[in-house]
Amino acid sequence: MEIAGKSFLVYGTGSSGISAYKFLQKHGANVFIYADKQKSVNDGFSTIDKFSSVLKLKFDYVVLSPGIQIIGNKNIKKIKQTGALLISELELGYLFCKGKFIAVTGTNGKTTCVSLINHILSQKYKTFLCGNIGIPITSVCDKTTDDSIVICEVSSFMLEIISPNFAPDVACILNITPDHISRHKTFDNYYRTKIKITAFQNEKQYIVLPNELKDIESGARKIIIEGETKFKSRLIGNFNQTNIAFCEKICELLGIKLREFQKVLKTFYPIKFRLQQLGKKHRVTYINDSKSTNPDSTVSALKSMKRKVVLLLGGSDKGNNFYDIFAQKDKIKLALIYGETANKLEADALFMSFTKIAKFENLSMTLEYLKSYIKHGDIVLFSPACASYDEFNNYVERGEYFNKFFEEL
Secondary structure, X not given: OOOOOOEEEEEOOOHHHHHHHHHHHHOOOEEEEEOOOOOOOOOOOOEOOOHHHHHHOOOOEEEEXXXXXXOOOHHHHHHHHOOOEEEEHHHHHHHOOOOEEEEEEOOOOHHHXXXXXXXXXXXXXXXXXXXXXXXXXXXXXXHOOOOOEEEEEOOHHHHOOOOOOOOOOEEEEOOXXXXXXXXXXXXXXXXXXXXXXXXXXXXXXXXXXXXXHOOOOOOOEEEEEOOOOOOOOOOOOHHHHHHHHHHHHHHHHOOOOHHHHHHHHOOOOOOOOOOEEEEEEOOEXXXXXXXXXXXXXXXXXXXXXXXXXXXXXXXXXXXXXXXHHHOOHHHEEEEEEEOOOHHHHHHHHHHOOOOOEEEEOOHHHHHHHHHHHOOOOOEEEXXXXXXXXXXXXXXXXXXXXXXXXXXXX
C-alpha cells in the first residue's frame, strides 16, 4: 500500500484515529481527521469540522476508527459513493507490521489471552502487544522487525471493514456469545463479523478454534481446542483453564515447548479488573471484575465462585438480556442492580423467579447501600455484565472507582 503523496481521511478522533493520523503523516500522506462528535485533538492536526466539507474533498483512502458505527451510518454510504477506499485502522497497521502476526478475538477472554501470550513469547522473542487492549496497532507497526511478533487483541468493531489483505499468521476465536447487539443489530451480524478474522487466511496459516466453532469455514489449518486441561497458574475459574489451553497451543506454534510454557505461566498474574481479588476488609472478600461487560462474562465469574456472592450488576445497555445470570441463583446471595440497565436487569431477574434484588440509580448509591448490608464472611463480586458508558468513560475508570471504594473502607 502506497502512503506518500496519497490523500487520507481518518474518520474518528479516539486513540486509534489519532494514532493512524500520526502514522500517515509520518509516512508522507496528505491527511485530515474528522469525527461526527467533535472533540479536541492535538494542535497541528488538519481537522474537518463538518461532514459536508468531507464530501467536497477528494480522498484516496478513508481510515475508519473502531468506534465508528458502520451499520446504518449514512455518512459511510456517502463516502463510498465518492470512490474513496475504506480501510480499518487494524488493517492499515497490519499492512506495515513485519514479522509474525497473531490476532485473537472472542466475546470473552481476549485481554487475558493476548496478555498471557505476550508474557510467554516475550521471554524468547521481541514482541509487541496491541489492538483492543488499548494500544493502537498503528503506534507499534514502525517498531517491528522481521524477527518480531505482534500479538493483537481484535474486537468485533475492528473487523467490520476487512479486505483480503488481512490474513494473520495465527488467528484465534476464543468463543462467540451475544454481545454488542446495540452496535451490530443482530447476533447473526455480530457472529459473521467475528469470523472475518479468518476469512482470508491461507493454508500456510493457522486458525485456533473451540470445538463448538470447528465448522467455521477457513482456508487456514485448523487447530481445535477441546476438553479440559489443568494448568497450574494464578488464574481462577474453569474458563481460564480453557483460555490457557488456547494460549499454550498458540505459543507451541511459535516454538515454545510445553515445559517452558508451564514454567513461565506460573509467573503470570491476572490482569487488572478481571476477577481481580482485592483482598479482605472486615472479614469481607472483594473481587473486582469490572472488565465484565457482557452477561456471559459474569456467568463465567459466578461459576468460578465456590459459594454465594453479593453481586453488583449494571451500567449502560448493549442490547443483551440477563436471563443466564439469574439462572445461577444458587451462586447469588443478593443482586445489587444499578444504572441505565437497572430496569431490564430487574425484569429479567423476576422472569427467572429471582427476587433477591435491590435497585439503585447509580454505582455510588449501590456502594453506599453495600456498606450497610454486608456481613462477616460475605464475598462481594463486582461483575457488571454491562458497558460503563452511562457513568464512566470505560471499564478501567469504573474499575478504579471500585478499587478506591475498597481502599477507603
